[in-house]
Amino acid sequence: MILFRIASYLLLAVFTAGCAGLSSVSPGEPCAAAGFTVVDDFAGARRGSCRAVDDDRVLLKIREEDRQVVNPSPWFSFRIEPEAAGSAEVTLDYGSWTHRYRPKTSRDGVTWQPVPEERISLTRNGRRATLTLDLDREALWVSAQELITPDVYDAWNERIVRSTDTELSLLGQSLEGRPIPMLSSPGERDEVVLLIGRQHPPEVSGALAFFAFTSTVLDDSPLARQFRERFAVIAVPLLNPDGVVRGHFRHNVGRKDLNRDWGVFSQPETRLVGNLLDELDREGRKLVYFVDFHSTKRNLFYTLPDDATDPPRFFTDWFERARPRLAGVDYPFENDPSIGENMTVAKAYINQRYGIPAVTYEVGDETDRDAARRAAVVFAEEFMRLALER
Numbered sequence: 001m002i003l004f005r006i007a008s009y010l011l012l013a014v015f016t017a018g019c020a021g022l023s024s025v026s027p028g029e030p031c032a033a034a035g036f037t038v039v040d041d042f043a044g045a046r047r048g049s050c051r052a053v054d055d056d057r058v059l060l061k062i063r064e065e066d067r068q069v070v071n072p073s074p075w076f077s078f079r080i081e082p083e084a085a086g087s088a089e090v091t092l093d094y095g096s097w098t099h100r101y102r103p104k105t106s107r108d109g110v111t112w113q114p115v116p117e118e119r120i121s122l123t124r125n126g127r128r129a130t131l132t133l134d135l136d137r138e139a140l141w142v143s144a145q146e147l148i149t150p151d152v153y154d155a156w157n158e159r160i161v162r163s164t165d166t167e168l169s170l171l172g173q174s175l176e177g178r179p180i181p182m183l184s185s186p187g188e189r190d191e192v193v194l195l196i197g198r199q200h201p202p203e204v205s206g207a208l209a210f211f212a213f214t215s216t217v218l219d220d221s222p223l224a225r226q227f228r229e230r231f232a233v234i235a236v237p238l239l240n241p242d243g244v245v246r247g248h249f250r251h252n253v254g255r256k257d258l259n260r261d262w263g264v265f266s267q268p269e270t271r272l273v274g275n276l277l278d279e280l281d282r283e284g285r286k287l288v289y290f291v292d293f294h295s296t297k298r299n300l301f302y303t304l305p306d307d308a309t310d311p312p313r314f315f316t317d318w319f320e321r322a323r324p325r326l327a328g329v330d331y332p333f334e335n336d337p338s339i340g341e342n343m344t345v346a347k348a349y350i351n352q353r354y355g356i357p358a359v360t361y362e363v364g365d366e367t368d369r370d371a372a373r374r375a376a377v378v379f380a381e382e383f384m385r386l387a388l389e390r
């Protein structure tokens with residue numbers, strides 16, 4: 001046994017001398033340490049350039065997609081493929097960014113667990129995080145957030161269409177030609193509610209709220225059916241598929257923050273929504289409510305002052321009704337009402353164009369996922385009740 005260990009140690013040493021040298025591999029190339037390889041060959045990946053610094057240690061340079069990125073949302077996602085059971089020490093070097101997302105691991109890319117705090121060590125300035133991970137022989141995904149990629153959306157869209165009367169169509173295509181699907185409730189209603197998701201690729205907790213909220217509005221409950229008797233619901237679950245597939249911090253592939261492009265509509269993704277609004281106007285239909293799902297550091301709604309919307313006081317009433325129903329759910333939230341200074345933000349643009357209640361629905365990055373879902377159901381139900389009374 002001891003001889004075997006010495007022999008394997010020598011083998012590792014020889015192997016390591018060959019590849020662990022100090023050269024780094026570029027994004028897209030497998031990065032081999034002695035005991036494992038780190039790959040980024042899947043939708044949503046961002047591993048950056050990688051260097052094996054020891055038998056069981058790698059250094060990953062996590063960098064933004066383009067120089068125009070200003071938002072501190074350093075996304076990472078990669079897969080470790082072990083040669084044998086052991087451990088891996090992975091350092092995320094964020095350059096000028098600082099650590100934000102608590103790493104999560106998965107055996108299958110579907111179910112995720114947060115890495116325990118004691119397994120994460122940060123440098124004092126937050127620009128490097130080192131994760132100590134146990135490996136068995138199975139692949140291990142490591143990701144800033146769960147991977148909610150176009151395949152996941154396709155499966156969710158299909159499930160909604162199968163289980164409700166919702167219709168699925170194509171809003172159009174992204175800059176790289178990926179489909180941007182759209183869900184619509186049937187029937188020509190004059191009053192239209194528009195729900196938008198995933199302008200910003202890393203904002204996965206907001207995507208989970210989008211799923212729960214939207215399915216509550218589209219499902220078969222008496223309340224939802226009554227709601228859709230009066231209102232048409234249009235939902236665009238994934239407005240920035242290119243950014244999601246490429247693991248971007250913020251932008252589409254046109255180097256633009258889509259939520260700073262409303263009204264300008266310089267990008268194909270935002271232009272598609274602009275065209276949709278124009279078409280509704282031409283048909284004499286009216287957008288009456290708008291909800292845009294995002295994530296930030298805490299649960300927060302960017303809304304509008306009571307007198308800036310028709311109907312007025314919508315948000316104050318909405319939260320007054322939802323809050324008592326959330327007593328048993330760990331979902332503290334804030335309401336931040338303001339017209340906003342930047343009219344190219346979706347919420348501000350929509351309110352300026354239509355004078356209606358428009359909201360940026362922000363879910364905390366690390367908010368408990370079950371709480372986020374349960375809260376979204378409550379918000380959707382109270383939203384429908386309130387809208388039906390106006």
Ligand SMILES: [Zn+2]
Pocket residue numbers: 200203259294295
């Ligand atoms: Zn956002």
